[in-house]
Amino acid sequence: MSEACNSTPPHIQAQPQVRAGRRRLSLKTASFLAMIPTAGLVAVVFYVFVGWTVVISFTSSRLLPSYTFVGWQQYRRLFASNRWWTTMENLAIYASTLICGCMALGLMLAVLIDRGTRFERLYRTSLMLPLSMSFVVTGIVWQWLLNPGLGIEHAVRVLGWDEFRFDWLVRSDRSIYTIALAGIWQQSGMCMAIFLAGLRSVDGNFWKAARVDAIPTWRVYLQIIFPQMRTAFFTAFVLMFAAAAKSYDLVVTLTGGGPGFASDLPARFVVEHLARNELGMGAAGACMLLITIAAAVGPYLYMEMRRQKIVGL
C-alpha cells in the first residue's frame, strides 16, 4: 500500500539513472524531434508537390514538364471541354449519393445491431467484409452483375419476367448511379462500424430515463441519441467524401468511363489527360478538383473544429 500512496507513477521511477554530463531532452522536445521526418515527408509530398502542380497548370506542358508560362490558357481549355463539365456534374451526383446512401444504410445497420441481435459478431464481420475488397475487384464483379446480357437482367429474364430491364450500366443517364451503387455496397460497412462505436459511446442511462418518460423509440433516437453522435457523423462524412473525391479505380473497372464518358469522374479525367500528353491541362483539372473539394468540405470542417474547441473536446 505504500506504493499506492506514492504519487509518482512506477514507470518514471524505474527509468535508468542519467549518466553524468548528458542533457536529457524534455518529453515535448523529444516528441517534436521524432515528428520531424514524418512532418517533412508530409510537407514535401503534399504541399510542395501540390504547389508544383499549381505551377504546371499555368504552363504549356505536354508530355514532359516545361516552364513556358501561358497564363490561364489551360484553364480556359478545361472549361471549354464538354468532358470536364460532365465529370464535375458526375462528382456532385456521385458524392451526394454515396454519402447519403452510405450514412443512411450504415446508421440503420448500426441501430439494428445495437438493439441486440443473437449473432452480433457474425453480422458485424460479414457486413464489413466488402471493405476488405479492393475497388478493382468490386468494380469487376459489379460489372458482371450489372451487364444486361450476363447479370441480373439476364437472370431475372431467365426466371420468367421477360420484360425486366436493368441496363443502367449501359445507359448514359444512369451509369453514374451504378458506380454509386457499387460504392455504397463497399463502404457502408465502414459507416456502420463508426456509427456502432458512436452508439456504444452514448450513456445507457438515457434509455432508462426515456423509458420512464414513455418516449417512443424513434424519438429517442432522433432527438436524443443522434445529436450526441456528432463526432461519429463528422468522421463518417469526411471519410466518405474523401472516398468519393478520389474514386478512380472503381470507375475504370466498372464502366470504363461509362458509355462514352457519361460516368467519368475528375480523378480519371486528370489521369487520362496525363496519358494523352496534356500535363498542363491535367494539372489544371487537378487544381480545380482541389478547389471544389476545399469549397465543399471546408465550411463543415471549420464549423466542427470550432465547435469542438468551444465545447472543449
Added chain:
Amino acid sequence: MSSGINNYRHGHKQPAAARLPREPLPRVKLSRTERCFALIAGALLSLSTFAAAPSAQPLEVMHWLTSSHDAAALAVVREAFTSRGGSWVESPMPGPGGTGRTAAVNRIVGGLPPGAFQFSLGSQLVELATAGMIAPVRTNTQWDAAIPASIALASKYGGRDIAVPMNIRGENWMFYNSAVLRRAGVAVPRTWDDFLAAAIKLKATGITPIALGGQAWQERLLFNSVLLGTGGREFYRRIYEQVDERAIGSAAMLRTYSIFGALRQFVDSGSPGRRWNQTTAFLIQGHAAFLFMGDWAKNEIIAVGLEPGVQIGCALAPAPEPAYIMMVDAFAFGRLKTPALEAAQNLFAQTLRDPKVQARMAQKLGAIPVRTDISDSGFDICSKHAMSIIREPQAQLLDPFLTLAGGLSGALDDAISQYWNQKELSAEQGRKMFLEAVKNNR
C-alpha cells in the same frame, strides 16, 4: 472503490514497471567455427556485388510483346540479334501499349533510359526527341527507299532516324462471319450505302449486324473507316494530316456523321465497355455479322483454330478507292553513356531492318512488314491483300495518332465517342463537336 490509483494497479492497465525487462538480453556467443563461417559468407556476399562485367554488355530491351504471338515474333528478332553477336536482356511490360509507353517515358525522364524500348511513332516520340532524350541510329538509305515515305518521315527528327519501325498494323479491316452472311443471303458490301442495306436485312433476321466494343478507341476505328469510305483518301488526309477546318465544315463530313449515326442502331446492348477480344469472340461465335477492327483480331481467330479469310472473312472497310490506315509500332533507343551499348543499339536497328527478320516477324504477328519490297509468300490471304495495296503510295494513310498531337487526338476521341453514345445528337451537332475539339486543342 473506484479511485484512479487503485484502477491503475488492479484495473485493466498493467503497471509499466512490469513491462520493463528484468535483466538485460543475453549476449550471443558464437563458437570459432560459427565465426569463420559468418566471415566467409559475408565476404562472398560482398564479392558478388563486384561480379565481373560480361565482355558483351547486354542491351536492355523494354517491350510489351508478351502474348503468345507477340512473344514468338520477338523471339525471331532475338534469334537474329544473338546470331549477329549481340546479347540482350528483356524488360517486359505486359498490358496495352499505353502502359508500356508510359513506363518507357518514366524510365527516360527518371535518368535510367533503357537501351531499346518499344514505342509508337507519333507526337510523344517527337517530344522526347526534342528534349534530347532519344539516341539517333544510323540511317540506311536502302531502308528509307523500301518503306512508305510517310513512315520514313515519321521516324526521323532533325534528319536523323529516331526509331526503327517494326511492322505495320492496318486499322480499316472489316471482318465478317461468312456462315452468317450466307444464311442471311447478304453479299460483302463494297460501299457504305450497300452496308446500310445489308445491316437492315441482317437485323431483321435477328443477327447483330455490327460487333463493337464500346470503348473510345474502337468507336474511333469505326469512325475513321466511315470517314475514309465516304470522303475518300484525299479527304482523309485533309482532315487528319492538315486538320483543314474547311474540310471539317464540309458536306462530306456531314455525310460521314450521318452514316456513322445510322450505324448506332446496329450494335447490340451489351456493347458498352466490351473489350476487343470479347467482341471478336462475339463475331466468331456467330452472334454478329461484321467487325471493324485492326488486323490484330486475326490472332484471336487463329487462337480458336480458324483460318482468317475462310470462315471469318476479311475485307477492307467499304471505300471508293483502296487505302490502308496504318498504325506503326517501332523501337526507339535511349541515350546511353557506353559506346559498346551504342554499337549494340545500331546492331539492333540493323537486325530489325533485315528483310528476312521483317517478313518472319510480321507473319508471326499477323501484321505486314514495313518494307514494301518483300514477297508475300508465307502470309495469310488478308496480309497478302494488304501488302498489294500499300505498294501504291496514294493508298498509304496514317492513323491520326501519328500525325496529330496527343491532346488533339484524345479530344477528337472524346467528341466521336460522345456523338456515338448520345443517340439524340444529330449529325450537325456531331460535326460541330468535332470542330470545337479541333479549335480548342490545336
